[in-house]
Structures are given as structure tokens and as C-alpha cells.
Amino acid sequence: MGFRFTMTPIDTTAGRAALLDGSAGGYVSFEGWVRDHNEGLAVKRLKYEAFDALAVKEGERIIVEALARFPVKHALCLHRVGELGIGEMAVWVGVSSTHRAESFEACRYIIDAVKHRVPIWKKEHYVNGDSGWVNCERCAAPGADTVHHDKAGHRHTLARS
Amino acid sequence: MGFRFTMTPIDTTAGRAALLDGSAGGYVSFEGWVRDHNEGLAVKRLKYEAFDALAVKEGERIIVEALARFPVKHALCLHRVGELGIGEMAVWVGVSSTHRAESFEACRYIIDAVKHRVPIWKKEHYVNGDSGWVNCERCAAPGADTVHHDKAGHRHTLARS
């Protein structure tokens, strides 16, 4: 139950163990993996940085919301910070419930909310030598007219690192 | 990729490893656990039995459908057969994809279809000494007017074991 950061690889075995419950019949987990590409650019590695104090509070609020909104038993989110390579796990969400539908819905709710609301930032380093803070760069350039505080999934490069 | 049965505990580590992909950013898994109750009756243990030849064919068809219907990278379903105790994993589904939405949808599609279409049967043994084939018994009794071939989640007891 809750939301936590880790500087070391996420321990999904321990995370899952926290959700076990003899009265639960369904368990859904989500893992976010570092992809080798993003919006057409080849990614080499990336770094996550968080505003810890507020991020944990906001993450915990999301878990509490999910437990209130969906009839699930337990829910937990673990988020990695620091440097990550391709294929490494950046985030894990696990939910257990009596029936499966609620676990799917709550898990989806949590990961969507974490991506949109929790103060965590991601700097991507590209194979071509560029780097960029996801969602923060091109959109701020002159002529960019989109303001998208709550729209993730939209990355823009471009400081030379 | 595919659908397989196992007589021994499901190896989720091996299952997950089959789905790893540097171009995948999201991974969703579902686990079905044996619950300690079902429709008001306390469950002690249960047994799964499958019509293997057809079940594997139908399971593989479901995986192929999911891969055609959703833009996901890899999908796999492992189903346990034999005797299981409370808390044991009966089924595992894993899906990886570029973006998370598709993994959630494909995983849900697969587990729903497996529960409705694959010839697997479950006999529950209750704490009160009764036992029953889930979905097969009370509905066949005189006066029962529901025919529900494709509606799971609806168990009816009653042979004394």
C-alpha cells in the first residue's frame, strides 16, 4: 500500500508480496520499461529525477484515490530514480482485488495519474548525442503553441548535452 | 508467445522473460489467484482439469487474435492444472507493447477470452465438505432456467464429495 521511490532496481517480488491476500482472486501489475526509442529518436539511456517530498505525497494520494474509487484490496507503486539503461524498469504498479476487472481499472488509473501528476522528470540521452527533458523542451521554443501540462507522451528534445 | 499448461507452479519469471523487448515500453501482467471464498462459500482447495489438445489450440487462437487486434509486441498465457490451494496462482497472462494502453487492453482481452472459451474446468472443494464444478451444477437442476455457456463468474455447487 502506498508509493515509494528507489535508487536501486525495483524489487517486484517484494512489491507483489505486499499485495497477497487469501480473499483476492485477481492481481494486475504494470511495468514501465526504458524503450530504445521515443518519437523517432534512438534512446541510449535516461535519468529520472523527482521532487521527493511532494512526489511521495502526491503518489500516496493517487493510491488512496484508487482504493476509494475501485473496490480493490491492495495497491502499491514503486518508482525508480537515477540513471537507467534500455530495458530497465522505471516504474511498477501492482493491485490485487476480489475480481479481476477492478484490478485492471485501478492499475490503469494509478499509472495514468502517476504519469500526469507526480513531480518526476525524465531526461533522455539519444544515440545521436542530443539529450532532452521529456515534455519540457521543444514545446517551450518560440512558435510552439501547445501548452500541455497534463498531457504526457509527447517528448521534445533539444539541448546538446 | 502462446498458451501453455503446467502441472507445477507457474514460473512467472520465465514467462516475463519471454516478453522482454528493447522496443517495448509497457508490460502488463494478470495473475488469477485461488480465493478463499466464492459466492458465499468458504473454499478449501480446488482442482483444474483441461481438455488439453483443444484447450491449447483455443488458447493459441486467443493469443493470435490479441496480437492481431492490439498493436502489442508479445503475449503469453500460462495456465495451471491439477490441485491448487488458497493463494496459489491458477493462471498468468503477460503482454508487452510500445505504449501502455495496448498492453492493458490485450491482457484483459486474453484473460476474458481464456475464461470464456478455453475448455478448462474447475472443481471447488468447500470448507463445509461440499464440492462443485463451477458453472456446471445448480444451473442444471430442475427449475434452473439460466443457460449460460459463455458467462463465467457464476458458480453453483452441490454434489456432496
Added chain:
Amino acid sequence: MLINLQYFAILREQAGRPNESLETRAATPAALYAELAKRYPFTLAPEQLKVAINGEFADFAHSLRTGDAVVFIPPVAGG
């Protein structure tokens, strides 16, 4: 003709056997199940069943042939 039957789950328990070879005049799975239901204390109505012939789902009106492997499939409950 000779039909090879395999029983699963509640049908196996009610038939008291996992399989048998049966000499029958039933031309379809529908007729075959009706015949079996006279011999065994089957509680499932035919509308609750599916049928597989030679390892594939088939129709209850399908014409049986000698040597066919027939499986009546009770309501499933995987997962």
C-alpha cells in the same frame, strides 16, 4: 457406427469413466447426447454444452462418421 467418446469434469464423474467406444445409430452429436443421457445421470441440458469432434469445436447438427472422436464440453471455468 463406432464413436470414441472422452468425458471431462462433471460428465466424467457422472458417466463414471474417462472414455469409451460406443456402437451407436445416432447421426449427430445432438442425438448422441440424448442417447447417453438415458444411460448416465447427466444433469446438464444439451443447450449448456459445446461439442468437439476430432479435436475441433463442431456443431450439434454435424453428421457423425464412424471412428469420430467426440467430446461434450460442459460450461468452462478457466482462470
Added chain:
Amino acid sequence: MLINLQYFAILREQAGRPNESLETRAATPAALYAELAKRYPFTLAPEQLKVAINGEFADFAHSLRTGDAVVFIPPVAGG
């Protein structure tokens, strides 16, 4: 009044520092960001930011008080 600022991600890089204490006459986070944007090469428009005061999300029109800990929050990208 004295405001304690902490910078993260792109703002930290553009400010060239992780934090600072600043004597300012800015009465609100909106005014404070405008002041900082003159000093640092910030590229994010204020509409792209959120702000936290003393560890909680706050409004850009909130009245600042001396000693407040202020964090401007660039568009997030967790997960």
C-alpha cells in the same frame, strides 16, 4: 522578503543551481517567476508550470510570505 527556491530538472540546469535564497519584492509565484525569468535563460512559459509552496501544490496568485519554500514544477514525465 526572503524566499527559498529549489530547482528541478530543466529549471535546475537553466538556473545553474539546485537552490537559492532570494530577497524579493514579488508578491506571488507569478511575479516571482517573471523576476527569475529575467535573470535565468528559462525557456518554459509560466503556463507550462505548476508551483509548490512549502511542499504542497499552490496557486500562482497565492500571496508569498517571507521564509516560504517555493518550487516551480516543469511538465512532469514519470513512468
